[in-house]
Amino acid sequence: MASKNFILDTNVLIENPKCIAGLRNGEENNIHVPYTVLAELDKLKRDPRVGHVVSQAVHAILEDDKVRIFPPDVALGLEDEIYDDRILKEILKQNLEDPILITNDRILQLKARVYGIACEGYRDSVPFQSESQLYTGFVEDGEEPVANSFRWEQGTPVFYGPEGPKAVTYQHEIWGVRPRSVYQNLALEIMLHPDIDLVSLQSEAGYGKTFLALAAALYLVLERKDNTYRKIYLVKPVWEIGAKMGYLPGDVEEKMLPYVRYIHDLLVKLHEMRPANRIFMTPDAESLRLNPKKFEIQPIAYIRGMNVENAVVVVDEMQNLSRNETRALLTRMGENVKCICLGDTRQVDNPYLNESNNGLNWVVKKLKGYRNYAHMVLKGERSRGPITDIVLKSKL
Numbered sequence: 001m002a003s004k005n006f007i008l009d010t011n012v013l014i015e016n017p018k019c020i021a022g023l024r025n026g027e028e029n030n031i032h033v034p035y036t037v038l039a040e041l042d043k044l045k046r047d048p049r050v051g052h053v054v055s056q057a058v059h060a061i062l063e064d065d066k067v068r069i070f071p072p073d074v075a076l077g078l079e080d081e082i083y084d085d086r087i088l089k090e091i092l093k094q095n096l097e098d099p100i101l102i103t104n105d106r107i108l109q110l111k112a113r114v115y116g117i118a119c120e121g122y123r124d125s126v127p128f129q130s131e132s133q134l135y136t137g138f139v140e141d142g143e144e145p146v147a148n149s150f151r152w153e154q155g156t157p158v159f160y161g162p163e164g165p166k167a168v169t170y171q172h173e174i175w176g177v178r179p180r181s182v183y184q185n186l187a188l189e190i191m192l193h194p195d196i197d198l199v200s201l202q203s204e205a206g207y208g209k210t211f212l213a214l215a216a217a218l219y220l221v222l223e224r225k226d227n228t229y230r231k232i233y234l235v236k237p238v239w240e241i242g243a244k245m246g247y248l249p250g251d252v253e254e255k256m257l258p259y260v261r262y263i264h265d266l267l268v269k270l271h272e273m274r275p276a277n278r279i280f281m282t283p284d285a286e287s288l289r290l291n292p293k294k295f296e297i298q299p300i301a302y303i304r305g306m307n308v309e310n311a312v313v314v315v316d317e318m319q320n321l322s323r324n325e326t327r328a329l330l331t332r333m334g335e336n337v338k339c340i341c342l343g344d345t346r347q348v349d350n351p352y353l354n355e356s357n358n359g360l361n362w363v364v365k366k367l368k369g370y371r372n373y374a375h376m377v378l379k380g381e382r383s384r385g386p387i388t389d390i391v392l393k394s395k396l
Contacts, residue, residue, distance in 0.1 A: 014057060148161055
């Protein structure tokens with residue numbers, strides 16, 4: 001069978017940086033990249049939304065010495081023309097035998113037809129996934145178990161924790177909260193384990209990670225019999241729209257309230273399920289105010305210089321922390337601290353970070369395999385409510 005000449009458009013390389021190997025099909029086909037595409041990748045590498053994927057695409061090109069890049073002479077003579085036409089004219093100038101342009105840009109597909117160039121969409125495009133998405137907390141059959149990971153064995157999740165493999169056939173119930181899925185139950189398993197100091201949970205909105213973490217924190221601080229935890233800290237990075245925190249009236253809690261109102265609502269819900277009187281200053285008051293001796297909300301900037309001990313620390317939206325901020329935060333953790341890191345690397349609000357360069361992803365990437373660290377991706381059928389359920393199922 002004759003080899004094919006595939007020419008790659010920018011969008012294909014970005015949607016799936018591994019497309020080169022897939023299209024090459026071993027040694028069978030030839031892969032070409034127009035010089036115009038390189039110029040476009042060079043522009044996009046500065047875009048925080050896709051820069052991390054561009055670097056993977058460039059790495060894939062560099063690693064494959066059989067990828068042919070069109071010489072720049074044609075492209076540099078077409079700089080006044082629009083992007084699509086430059087690519088098509090580059091292809092025509094190469095005199096390749098039966099070139100096939102691979103692009104998911106439908107306008108470019110139509111233009112290729114006008115120029116008489118065969119064109120196909122790339123069918124195997126897959127969304128980029130960060131380390132915190134790829135490592136779900138489970139290992140496959142035949143893989144060596146990672147410390148504090150799970151594996152399905154005959155339909156039952158087996159936990160490879162500090163004490164050795166253990167089938168999780170029981171269901172946790174803490175602070176009146178019963179897990180809605182097997183994954184929520186396993187998340188509680190690692191959050192409550194006495195020998196696991198640091199836990200990270202990744203999931204889309206609606207899978208209950210914040211609610212579970214707060215329930216676990218209340219249990220660990222207020223109920224567990226061998227309890228040595230004295231306080232809960234809620235740490236949250238703040239990316240503001242409108243008035244800055246410094247111009248808002250009140251103390252730290254009042255300044256933070258607009259950004260953590262949902263945390264307060266979840267605590268009230270848990271308090272209604274089972275009284276958490278010590279968390280609030282006056283638990284019978286109509287407006288509940290947190291007791292700073294038992295529960296404190298801190299912006300990330302206030303953590304520097306602190307030495308946190310005998311506490312449960314919940315870090316919310318950790319994907320909005322930089323690597324340096326994450327290191328500064330976690331090195332504040334002293335003796336007898338349980339730290340629970342929550343986030344979703346697909347929802348990065350910090351304009352200086354991206355899906356792979358963020359605090360949550362760095363934690364998974366660097367700490368996976370340590371004996372006192374565990375990670376899990378929450379998923380399942382049931383979530384926040386019926387509207388959230390259909391949104392998640394429909395991939396809206």
